Amino acid sequence: MSQFYLVCKKRTNGSKCSTTLSADTKENLLTAALQHASSVHGLQETRGLKDEYRSGMKKGGPPA
Secondary structure, eight states, X not given: OOOEEEEGGGSTTOOOOOXXXXXXXXXXXXXXXXXXXXXXXXXXXXXXXXXXXHHHXXXXXXXX
């Protein structure tokens, strides 16, 4: 089974957030990332934000 992760602070807007999200599928990770963006950062779900998160996803486990 594959795992994917996304580091919030690596987003292009320079967020200093220390959250790293991980999931077994890219779709689950995208859902979690969009929920995080909305609830923590007050961002709206847009095509651009989805594209940014998809391009930032890495395969494997998050770094320690």
